Amino acid sequence: MSIAYLNGHYIELEQAKVPVLDRGFLFGDGVYEVIPVYAGNPFRLSSHINRLRKSLAAIYMSLPQSDEDWLNLCNTLIEHNHYENASVYLQVTRGAYVERHHDFPELSEPTIFAMMSPLPPVQKSWQATDIKDFSVITAEDIRWQRCDIKAITLLANCMLRQQALESGADDTILVRNGEASEATSSNLFIVRDGVIITPPLSEHLLAGVTREFILSLAQQHGIPYEERPIPEHELLLADEVWLTSSTKEIRPVVRVNDVTIGNGEPGPVWRRMYEYYQVLKERLYLGEISGEAQL
Ligand SMILES: Cc1ncc(COP(=O)(O)O)c(C=O)c1O
Known part of the structure; x- marks a missing residue:
């Protein structure tokens, strides 16, 4: 109960x-x-x-x-x-x-x-995860102008998610003025030539706690990152595409609008980040750090 x-x-x-x-x-x-x-x-x-x-x-x-x-x-x-x-x-x-x-x-x-x-149990190894075949479509962002507020008014997000499901995909990456901002319930990252890229904070996307955490993990491990706009067409040129949220953590995307990303498998930068994240959770389980531990 x-x-x-x-x-x-x-x-x-x-x-x-x-x-x-x-x-x-x-x-x-x-x-x-x-x-x-x-x-x-x-x-x-x-x-x-x-x-x-x-x-x-x-x-x-x-x-x-x-x-x-x-x-x-x-x-x-x-x-x-x-x-x-x-x-x-x-x-x-x-x-x-x-x-x-x-x-x-x-x-x-x-x-x-x-x-x-x-939430599902912790999977220490990325090979064990069942999230290796996640695909998305892109669609015009029909939400309002204050997506930085975590409002309960989520009908547009639900419609955009449903649009993905109806076309056989798992989620929708939202596009406004030609730029990809985030997905229906997660933030967006791409990787190009080893650099992690995520759109800058604005009123068009939510300031994700996981987004912030991933940027600090990247900084701690010396992985270069940029916060800059991602034109929609750049999604298809990316080596890796990820979606991030508190419940999904870091989810690798292998297809965007039926175009295969990289070699169609979760990429090497994602694997590194996934393992850093899991190691941190493991340390929480062992009581070595608290949920507020700074990296
Ligand atoms: C629209 C949207 N963007 C991004 C996120 C990711 O935020 P967080 O990492 O804080 O869970 C969420 C989470 O629900 C969301 O609904």
């Missing part, structure tokens, strides 16, 4: 209910975070909480919770559930108000909800 958190209470997920007048339900008026948990440790929690605060500020909300309050919430949820690897989904909406009104009400109580979902 999965235990969730709702407005100060830890209850069975099936028992968690919110009023139909909740603005999250009526307007998609809310933001969220997804935090991976390895060996009972929330991974990069402070980066997720910083981004949550930025998302809240962008939609004219702020909450009194301290870093410690969020850590306690996550830890209590982790204690109640017994997953080896998992993620915490944390959502804040502006809450319910007595009538449906576009104006932000001054007196609504936010709704704070969190639940956990299992």
Whole structure:
């Protein structure tokens, strides 16, 4: 039985209910975070909480919770559930108000909800992963102009993901003004001539915690990287294409619009990064480092 958190209470997920007048339900008026948990440790929690605060500020909300309050919430949820690897989904909406009104009400109580979902077991060796045949299409980014806010309003992302599935691919890389920005729920990286390239932060993509982490891993291991725009056509010239997120970690893409990337297998730079990431997780399991350890 999965235990969730709702407005100060830890209850069975099936028992968690919110009023139909909740603005999250009526307007998609809310933001969220997804935090991976390895060996009972929330991974990069402070980066997720910083981004949550930025998302809240962008939609004219702020909450009194301290870093410690969020850590306690996550830890209590982790204690109640017994997953080896998992993620915490944390959502804040502006809450319910007595009538449906576009104006932000001054007196609504936010709704704070969190639940956990299992993640697949750690695969130390990249050969053992089942993610070697991931393909994507490209499509015009039909989302709004504030993709830097981690808003719960994800209908366009869902439609773009569905578009990929309908054409036999796994995900969609989004293109705006001729430039590839990110995928429907992950950031984008390519590798050319040994250099890792990812689009610079802007209002057209989410500042991924994993994106930041990968750039610091690259820096630590002396792998050159650039943050610069990626024209759509450059995807097909890349030696490697990856998608990254807190739950997918680093996912190698082997086909873009039916064109094979590299030799059609996860490339050597991905393999290095994958192993650095897994070694770090292994050290977390051994208790040698904390989820906040700096590289
Ligand atoms: C649109 C989008 N971009 C990027 C990401 C990756 O962010 P993170 O690495 O913080 O999970 C996500 C994660 O859900 C996302 O939804």
